[in-house]
Amino acid sequence: MTQPPTPAEPSTPDEPTGRDVPGRRALPDLTGQVALVTGAAGGIGRGVALRFAAAGAEVVAHYRTGADAARALVARIEEGGGRALALRADLADEEECHRLVARAADWRGRLTALVNNAAVQPTQELAGMSLADWRAVADVNVHSVFACTQAAAGVMRAQGTGSVTHIASIEADRPAPRHAHYCASKAAVVMHARSAALEYGPYGIRVNSVLPGLIARPGLAEDWPEGVRRWEAAAPTGRLGRPEDVGDACVFLASPMASWITGHDLVVDGGVSARPTW
DSSP states (O other), X not given: OOOOSSOOXXXXXXXXXXXXXXXXOOOOOOTTOEEEETTTTSHHHHHHHHHHHHTTOEEEEEESSOHHXXXXXXXXXXXXTOOEEEEEOOTTSHHHHHHHHHHHHHHHTOOOEEEEOOOOOOOOOGGGOOHHHHHHHHIIIIIHHHXXXXXXXXXXXXXXXXXXXXXXXXXXXXXXXXXXXXXXXXXXXXXXXXXXXXXXXXXXXXXXEEEEOOBOOTTHHHHSHHHHHHHHHHOTTOSOBOHXXXXXXXXXXXXXXXXXXXXXXXXXXXXXXXXXOO
């Protein structure tokens, strides 16, 4: 969703620390699952990883530059009684995508869920954008999704089961100024999920996408006050999203409760997409 340039990582208020958190809404039981979450060092990815851990899954937290944050995430999950592993990879490199998936599967001898969350969101006008600028977004937002999904599907096919979830955006079909490369990349991710669902379904692999709206982060209201006010006024729920809102959707899609759901685009935006624009 549209945010000001160079956004900081979203916050994760009231985060779960492990499997059993009093006062938290109930989650499906993912005990026995091993989930790889890309881009887990901060923001949405961190919230997704924590929700998987709270549901009982063992979590592989991928990072590229946030080593300290990834280690802190692993420590938080382990303090709550869960199991986690941090792994680094540059997902703009196809070989590193495949190595990441292989290492994640080797850790516990299986890989049952992949959440393709890693992404970049620069802002730039089309008029001054170079092909290199366009490719820099596509390499991370689209090409890494293709490579990681292909690698994970190889593991899951041998197992006869698995779930892949792409984190897209409501900007996949609602363009925003200075976000042409980002919007196009997220539209591609949505269509990749549908195509992969079609081809991998016969092997017991489900593929879906989650389309978040505006997710809270520290300082967002100060950096972009008019945007936050517009969002809160437009959302029927009256608030911004939280990383755990996205995490809950991912946990559901990876759970047996979603065993007949594949090729679906799950919008998590507090109802903003229901608002008429005319």
